[in-house]
Amino acid sequence: MKRDLTPRAHRRPWQLGTAALAATSMLLLAACGGDGGEEDGAGTENTEGSMSGFAADQQFKATEPVDFSILWTDWPDLPIKDSWRIFDEIAERTNVTLEPTNIPFSDATEKRSLLISAGDAPDIIPLVYTGEDAPFVSSGAVLPMSDYVDLMPNFEKYVQEWDLGGMIDNLRQDDGKYYMVPGLQEVSVPVFSMILRKDVFDEVGAPVPETWDELRDALVKIKEKHPDSYPLADGFEGQSMLNYAAHAFGTVGGWGFGNGTFWDEEAGEFTYAATSDGYKEMVEYFHGLVEDGLLDPESLTATSDGSTDELSEKVANSAVFAASGASGTVVEFQTALQAADPDAEFELVQIAPPGGPAGQVVEPRNFWHGFMISAEAKDDPNFVAMVQFLDWLYYSPDARELLRWGIEGETYTKDADGTITIDPEYSLDAFNINPDGKTDLQKDLGFSTFLAEATESRALKESYNSDQFVEYMDRVLESRTPREPFPPAPLDDAELEQASLLSTPLKDSVDTNTLKFVLGDRPLSEWDAYVTELEGQNLQGYLDLINGAQQRFAEKN
Incomplete structure (x- = not known):
């Protein structure tokens, strides 16, 4: 089965497209790398197996065979298999053997936290979303990746080309560093x-x-x-x-509630979203739908x-x-x-x-999940090779195509104009592509798993999605405006613990009462009483923490 997957013209109305922004992107990257007196990547020892002069869009291959451990999340209907070709192909191209430690999807976040806190995490910790690195900063359990971006030429290239420098700046924690590197998206539309x-x-x-x-x-x-x-x-x-x-x-x-705060541009401070007029209006709207049987x-x-x-x-x-x-x-x-x-x-x-x-x-233009590196990995003689490998795996176009489509000339072919055609013997059932194929790229070979979705150009995203989804992307990009991201408000170690103690019961109350209001189990006439209940859980103290962190960060930067 051949499917016309020729990329459409890239229309990116959300980009400023100025030379000034490109320059800003590079300045931000430079500022974030090696910040705060830490040894930067260029001076890192433990260079065994690494490539000299490794550059963007170059095939990475370790100069000697190396093994790296990786945390692998098993989806309920997609458990990892020893027979998956993806690991063999990665090893053949890069000289890197990945050794997975498996955790189930059902409690992946909790299992990951336990492994990291106990010092038992594998070298490579993928499937990490922005902000999820914060709990591990104070313990030093994961590395500040901003110290090593100079070892990542693909990452630096596509941050600049896709105008993502300003978003990178928002990743920084209170010490000015960021501890995860995200998957990069050339175009960003709501997934759901x-x-x-x-x-x-x-x-x-x-x-x-x-x-x-x-x-x-x-x-x-x-x-x-x-x-x-x-x-x-x-x-x-x-x-x-x-x-x-x-x-x-x-x-x-x-899902997008986050820490519950919302930036009030006019007031110049964070407020609590779930007490706002807008949140109340949303709750009233959905209550009305339930009440009318809609x-x-x-x-x-x-x-x-x-x-x-x-x-x-x-x-x-x-x-x-x-x-x-x-x-x-x-x-x-x-x-x-x-x-x-x-x-x-x-x-x-x-x-x-x-x-x-x-x-x-x-939603604001968004990164996708990326990775952290366990702190112990810095002492690995092959540490620089590890960072170079991850830069290739996550950001190189050749690696991205491998992770999504498999092996060119075997599982797929690509025309001169970029049209990808899956081989008739193979299917990609997750996207209803060639359902008559005997071997599924994902379930049988391990391609198109979570690693494949982390970083994507628009052309790659279009290559496996339906024409209808491409039209959806066009409609969003042409007719919707991404909300501006909120200013950073990273908390220090003591504040993180205090904020967690305050935010968890607050969010529990919000979740419970939002559902009650929508379903009619609590009358909307009790909205003010609900807000008073949140205030009684030290809501103001929580907001003072967040706003204090925002002001401190703004003064520092």
Whole structure:
């Protein structure tokens, strides 16, 4: 099966595109590397196996065979296999043998923290999102990666080319260093948004909604046509929908709640998102949907293990016609609909997150997960080779294509114009590519796992996604504005512990009461009482910590 995957013209309206910004990017990188008197990467010893003069877009190959340990997260339906070709191919190209330590997806974050705190973590700690390095700074359990970016020419190149320097600056902790390096995305759109049965929306005369009010109007029409349905569902305990909805209401919520603070530009300080007028307005909106039978309450409470099987079944049975999901969810819904009725005609569309009172706003432009390095690895004689290898693995275009598609000339071919064609013997079931292939690139060979998604050019992202998802990216980039990132407010060691003690019960109260308000288990007339309850949990003391850290960091930098 050949699929036309020719990259479209790169339209990047979120870029400033000025020489000044490019220069700023390089200055930021320079400032972050070797900061604070630490020995920088260029002076690092332990250079056995490393390449002299290693440069961007060059194939890394250790000068002698080396072994590096890596923490590997097993997804429930994708356990690691000894037979996976990915590790053999990496070894052949780089002279590096990866030795995985496996942890389950279900409690990966907790297992990772325990290993790091006990000093038992492998050398390479992947699947780390921005901010997740903070708890390990004070103990010195992980290395300050900003000290070693001069050993990472691919990272430096694509930070500059994709205008990401300003975002790199926001990674720094209180000591001015950053301890993880992120996956880089040339274009950034929300991974999760809303997926519609567009044929059903068309059937009732409802356009693709551009705002949450337009969505409500469409759901009312669908409910009239299908009275036994709940037209809208989340399927991720409400966390997904609140995440992508919150920005349009001028707040943060769900998966994107973070530490719960929201930057008030006019006041020049952080406020608590869950006490704001915007958060209240969002809660009132979703309460209204539940009250009118337009939003499936079960989809807000059913425990999610990352599987969408139950939600897919509801979509297949015409009990739900719009739901939260990502590009892969579209494939899952499509598979379920076809299984229920092979002759069914339908159209699934992932839409740009609807706008709201705050405008057509989506999440800030984002990095993706990256990696940390265990502090003990610095004493490895092959340490420099390790950093060079990770720079190749995470940021080199050749490595990125390998991780996603496998072996050129065997599992895929690439035309002169960049069109990638999977070999007929292979499939990539996760994206419904060549389903008749006998060998799946992901499940059977280990390609297209979490490592593949960390860093992506737009062309690579388009190569495996459907035309519909490419259109989704276009719509978001052309019609939505990313919210400006908040200013950094890194906490020192004592503040981190204090903030954790305060923020955890606050967030628990927010999560519990948000759900109660939405489901109608607590009347909205008690909103002020809810805010008073949060204030009684020393909310102001928590905000004082965050704002003090922000002011201190701003003065230092």
